[in-house]
Amino acid sequence: MTRATILAHPRRFVVLVAALVLVACQATGQPPTTAGVDPTSEAATLTPVSFMAGFSPQANLPFVGAYVADAQGFFADHGLDVEITHSAGGGEHLQLLTTGTVQVTTQDAAVLLERRADPGLPLVSLALLGQRGQQAFVALADSGLESPRDWAGHTVGYKGTPPPDVYAILDAVGLDESDVDLVNVGFDPRVLTQGKVDVYPVYKSNEPDTLAGWGYELDQWEAADYDIPMLGLTYVSTEELVADRPEVLDAFVDAAMEGIAWADDHRDEAIDIVATWTGSETDRDHQRFILDTELADATSPVTDQYGLGWQTHDQWQALEELLVDYDALSSRVAVDDAFTTQFLE
Amino acid sequence: MTRQAVAADHRAAADRARTIDPSAEVAVAARRRSGRLARLGGVALLVCLVAAWEVGVDLAGTPVWIVPAPSDVAMALRDGLGGLAEAAVVTLGEAVAGLVLGTATGLSMAIAITFFRHLEQAVLSVALLAKSTPIIAVAPILTIWLGFGHGPKVVVTALLTFFPMLVNALEGFRSVDPAIEDWFASVDADAVTVFRHARWPSSWPFLFTALKVSAPLAMIGAVVAEWMGASGGLGRSMWLAYTNLRMPDLFAAVVVLTGLSALTYHLVTVAERAALASRRA
Numbered sequence: 073m074t075r076a077t078i079l080a081h082p083r084r085f086v087v088l089v090a091a092l093v094l095v096a097c098q099a100t101g102q103p104p105t106t107a108g109v110d111p112t113s114e115a116a117t118l119t120p121v122s123f124m125a126g127f128s129p130q131a132n133l134p135f136v137g138a139y140v141a142d143a144q145g146f147f148a149d150h151g152l153d154v155e156i157t158h159s160a161g162g163g164e165h166l167q168l169l170t171t172g173t174v175q176v177t178t179q180d181a182a183v184l185l186e187r188r189a190d191p192g193l194p195l196v197s198l199a200l201l202g203q204r205g206q207q208a209f210v211a212l213a214d215s216g217l218e219s220p221r222d223w224a225g226h227t228v229g230y231k232g233t234p235p236p237d238v239y240a241i242l243d244a245v246g247l248d249e250s251d252v253d254l255v256n257v258g259f260d261p262r263v264l265t266q267g268k269v270d271v272y273p274v275y276k277s278n279e280p281d282t283l284a285g286w287g288y289e290l291d292q293w294e295a296a297d298y299d300i301p302m303l304g305l306t307y308v309s310t311e312e313l314v315a316d317r318p319e320v321l322d323a324f325v326d327a328a329m330e331g332i333a334w335a336d337d338h339r340d341e342a343i344d345i346v347a348t349w350t351g352s353e354t355d356r357d358h359q360r361f362i363l364d365t366e367l368a369d370a371t372s373p374v375t376d377q378y379g380l381g382w383q384t385h386d387q388w389q390a391l392e393e394l395l396v397d398y399d400a401l402s403s404r405v406a407v408d409d410a411f412t413t414q415f416l417e
Numbered sequence: 418m419t420r421q422a423v424a425a426d427h428r429a430a431a432d433r434a435r436t437i438d439p440s441a442e443v444a445v446a447a448r449r450r451s452g453r454l455a456r457l458g459g460v461a462l463l464v465c466l467v468a469a470w471e472v473g474v475d476l477a478g479t480p481v482w483i484v485p486a487p488s489d490v491a492m493a494l495r496d497g498l499g500g501l502a503e504a505a506v507v508t509l510g511e512a513v514a515g516l517v518l519g520t521a522t523g524l525s526m527a528i529a530i531t532f533f534r535h536l537e538q539a540v541l542s543v544a545l546l547a548k549s550t551p552i553i554a555v556a557p558i559l560t561i562w563l564g565f566g567h568g569p570k571v572v573v574t575a576l577l578t579f580f581p582m583l584v585n586a587l588e589g590f591r592s593v594d595p596a597i598e599d600w601f602a603s604v605d606a607d608a609v610t611v612f613r614h615a616r617w618p619s620s621w622p623f624l625f626t627a628l629k630v631s632a633p634l635a636m637i638g639a640v641v642a643e644w645m646g647a648s649g650g651l652g653r654s655m656w657l658a659y660t661n662l663r664m665p666d667l668f669a670a671v672v673v674l675t676g677l678s679a680l681t682y683h684l685v686t687v688a689e690r691a692a693l694a695s696r697r698a
Contacts, residue, residue: 167662330560
């Protein structure tokens with residue numbers, strides 16, 4: 073654009089410059105800082121961080137940790153200005169994490185290993201909040217199925233793809249895949265109550281409460297009952313951020329773990345905070361069930377010894393071997409690269 | 418005037434036109450050349466777009482799990498061809514079954530309205546309700562009623578495809594030349610005779626237009642239904658690829674789906690030409 077053109081079309085020039093500035097801000101891959109916008113505000117002294125919960129707003133423990141840390145000012149106390157967003161649950165949170173748009177997200181431990189193996193995402197677990205697997209299997213109490221051994225000859229559901237849990241449980245009771253009819257049943261538990269499937273896969277903190285609310289008694293089985301080393305939800309970041317911005321991740325984990333501890337001590341108040349995210353129409357009792365269930369699953373002998381969120385090589389190695397045994401991993405994963413305890417120490 | 422007489426008139430008029438304008442054949446040849454050039458231009462544009470995509474992804478260093486390069490997609494297509502072909506057969510079967518059901522339903526409703534005008538408001542209201550209901554809301558109920566097999570996918574596809582046929586068929590049945598209607602009225606023809614000899618033939622272009630819309634839509638419908646829970650099909654392949662962030666596999670499935678949609682559209686076009694030509698003959 074020549075000087076003459078600029079003089080002839082000054083508005084175009086201003087628009088062009090503004091667009092270039094915007095593009096330059098985007099190109100950094102980091103959220104724009106508040107510095108320079110309003111230096112007198114408190115936010116100007118805080119480090120911006122983007123946290124994306126791995127699903128819609130609800131009382132999953134890692135979500136609650138962030139909600140509470142935000143509402144109670146723990147993030148600010150640790151020098152962070154955290155933007156909380158939510159994924160639709162299709163995996164986009166991991167894509168956004170790896171592109172740097174998001175700095176921390178949540179993910180199931182097994183899926184974390186699977187995505188490290190294929191397509192090779194550099195994910196790192198910062199804290200392990202699900203010391204046991206999230207999923208279980210339920211049957212109606214009057215179905216006559218008293219143990220997984222009784223699943224033989226019945227339809228056993230899965231959501232999307234059969235989880236390694238189901239094969240491991242079958243193995244543990246002396247059955248194999250050919251003894252049951254594995255069916256993709258989707259996410260609507262009415263298929264259980266309407267008799268379309270005999271054994272339905274649930275998230276322990278979710279559907280059992282829904283089904284109980286409809287008046288159904290359930291029998292429930294989970295991997296941990298058979299010493300199968302499944303793990304649950306984690307806070308996740310990337311190798312690059314762990315190496316380059318450890319102080320930010322350290323502050324985030326500290327604040328979020330404070331949030332979880334606060335939620336444990338103030339469960340009703342924590343649900344009030346959750347409700348500000350889920351909307352006023354939320355079923356508070358159901359959210360409380362989610363929180364209570366996940367708080368119970370957050371503890372183990374490991375956390376008793378080292379504290380909430382702790383994770384060990386043995387836990388991750390056992391999970392990795394389980395996933396390999398049941399063909400859930402396309403290649404071996406070096407588990408020591410997949411987690412760190414440096415932010416929990 | 419009978420239909421045969423009208424056709425003979427048209428042929429004679431065409432002959433006269435050729436006789437009167439000797440450059441007509443030259444014009445036809447020019448149109449063909451222009452058509453070929455347009456097709457070549459389309460292919461060239463497509464090639465340019467794919468090349469730009471490949472170069473853009475490469476220059477930007479975009480990870481394969483965000484946007485794969487066309488070469489990655491091509492490799493995924495080659496490596497997964499067997500599985501994709503198997504999935505495509507499942508989806509195609511559900512799409513065709515759903516299209517047949519949806520077409521039959523839409524056509525039946527249009528015929529019912531044509532014969533019983535007082536049904537129009539009621540039938541169209543129900544049709545609009547069915548058309549406007551989000552598939553995601555009814556799919557679980559269909560699974561509860563029909564189980565986990567192909568049934569719910571076929572019904573979802575039918576729900577998506579019946580409406581274009583209903584609207585177009587209705588329009589087609591009403592597109593009869595008023596003069597012809599008057600003629601049938603003058604000979605006191607009953608409604609069935611008018612339908613058979615006037616409304617049905619005049620509706621053909623409209624029916625094929627509906628099919629051109631609903632055939633590719635049927636493929637989308639089957640894939641959407643499979644995406645929400647299935648044991649096979651392109652929708653399931655795409656869901657698996659998406660949730661596992663295998664973007665080349667996802668795009669490969671999209672390529673297959675796009676190809677099938679284009680094929681179904683082309684088949685309808687060919688059938689339309691053949692049907693209309695046979696009618697003229």
